[in-house]
Every structure is written in structure tokens, then in C-alpha cells.
Amino acid sequence: xxxxxxxxxxxxxxxxxxxxxxxxxxxxxxxxxxxxxxxxxxxxxxxxxxxxxxxxxxxxxxxxxxxxxxxxxxxxxxxxxxxxxxxxxxxxxxxxxxxxxxxxxxxxxxxxx
Amino acid sequence: xxxxxxxxxxxxxxxxxxxxxxxxxxxxxxxxxxxxxxxxxxxxxxxxxxxxxxxxxxxxxxxxxxxxxxxxxxxxxxxxxxxxxxxxxxxxxxxxxxxxxxxxxxxxxxxxxxx
Numbered sequence: 197x198x199x200x201x202x203x204x205x206x207x208x209x210x211x212x213x214x215x216x217x218x219x220x221x222x223x224x225x226x227x228x229x230x231x232x233x234x235x236x237x238x239x240x241x242x243x244x245x246x247x248x249x250x251x252x253x254x255x256x257x258x259x260x261x262x263x264x265x266x267x268x269x270x271x272x273x274x275x276x277x278x279x280x281x282x283x284x285x286x287x288x289x290x291x292x293x294x295x296x297x298x299x300x301x302x303x304x305x306x307x308x309x
Numbered sequence: 310x311x312x313x314x315x316x317x318x319x320x321x322x323x324x325x326x327x328x329x330x331x332x333x334x335x336x337x338x339x340x341x342x343x344x345x346x347x348x349x350x351x352x353x354x355x356x357x358x359x360x361x362x363x364x365x366x367x368x369x370x371x372x373x374x375x376x377x378x379x380x381x382x383x384x385x386x387x388x389x390x391x392x393x394x395x396x397x398x399x400x401x402x403x404x405x406x407x408x409x410x411x412x413x414x415x416x417x418x419x420x421x422x423x424x
Contacts, residue, residue, distance in 0.1 A: 239415040245411070285351070295365065299344075299353070302351060
């Protein structure tokens with residue numbers, strides 16, 4: 197059974213700091229990996245999608261990497277801002293066509309001003 | 310505006326009373342899916358549908374049914390709700406022709422309480 201794990205469970209940093217969120221998965225036959233943001237009481241917003249053939253994706257201050265051989269992905273946030281405070285979730289797609297999406301439990305990020 | 314809508318947003322019901330949570334997307338997406346989110350357990354996939362002809366179970370399908378008669382709609386049916394189905398439910402869709410190979414778009418969520 198595929199499992200996705202995120203560490204740390206919670207992180208508090210001062211504004212302006214660069215930070216890294218970690219995600220690991222047990223099945224190297226991953227179809228793709230997505231990073232999401234969830235604000236309290238809201239749905240999920242997709243941040244970055246990395247296909248299994250890719251090593252990384254970038255969007256603004258966000259950079260996500262994927263290493264299938266080690267079963268790891270990282271989300272790097274540069275120059276963090278209070279508006280980045282949210283829960284960050286990673287999810288791996290598995291199965292023949294990546295039909296099954298397995299989520300990590302999330303990292304709760306707080307950026308202090 | 311491209312979006313996934315869910316109704317109702319909040320629902321309180323009693324054990325055994327059948328209910329349906331609707332999900333609709335206006336992006337002509339092939340793939341749709343339902344998840345539940347519980348504290349400490351994260352999001353878990355209930356059912357998914359690759360297209361109008363194919364639906365399949367996710368990790369936690371017991372006690373749920375789905376229907377995909379039209380591309381845009383994917384309702385979640387609880388025939389006989391029980392208190393352990395109290396949760397926050399999300400519907401999602403993506404354009405992936407054979408799976409969620411593209412960005413997943415999530416609805417706003419439905420908070421269900423079963424007494």
C-alpha cells in the first residue's frame with residue numbers, strides 16, 4: 197500500500213526566511229506528485245505538479261523537486277511572507293494511470309511578521 | 310469562472326437517513342474524485358471516475374456510492390449514514406485523459422455531521 201509522509205508536522209519561521217518542506221513516499225512507481233495549499237476552512241489549491249519524468253518545477257517563490265529513486269520530494273519557499281501561512285499538502289498519484297491519489301498529513305506553516 | 314461546486318456546504322443529519330452530496334465542474338474534465346478529510350488522517354480517496362463509463366474505489370469506499378451519468382456531475386451518495394462518516398468531504402476534477410495527470414481542482418468542501 198502506498199504511503200506518503202510529510203515532515204515536519206508544523207513549522208514556525210520569521211518573515212523573510214527561506215524554508216523547505218519535506219515529503220516522502222513508499223512506492224517509487226509514482227505517476228506524478230503535487231503540492232497543494234489549504235487555508236483554514238477552505239478547499240485545496242494546487243501549487244505545483246511534477247510529472248514522474250521531471251526533476252523539478254518552479255512557480256514564483258516556490259520550487260518543488262522530485263527524486264523517485266529516494267522516494268522524496270521537497271517544496272522550497274523563498275523569502276517567506278505572512279501570507280504563506282497555511283497547511284501544505286503533498287500528494288502522489290499511483291496506479292497504472294495514476295488514478296489513485298494518496299495524500300500526506302500536511303505541514304502547518306506559520307510565518308511570523 | 311472555472312470551478313468545482315459542491316452542495317450542500319454544511320449538513321447535519323441523523324443515522325440512517327439517505328443523503329446525496331452533489332459535485333459539478335464546468336471545465337469539461339474527464340477525471341473526478343471524492344475525498345474525505347479527518348484530523349490526524351489527512352485526505353483519503355473514496356471513489357474516482359476516469360470518465361462517464363468508468364468509476365472505481367479509492368482507499369475508503371465502504372458506506373459510499375457514486376454515480377457518473379454526465380461528465381460534469383459526480384454525486385456522492387450515503388445510503389445509510391453512520392456517525393463515523395462525520396467528516397469534511399472534497400470533490401476534485403482534472404483534465405487528465407487517463408487519470409489525474411494534470412492539475413487537480415478542488416471544490417470548497419462539504420462538512421457533514423451524522424448524529
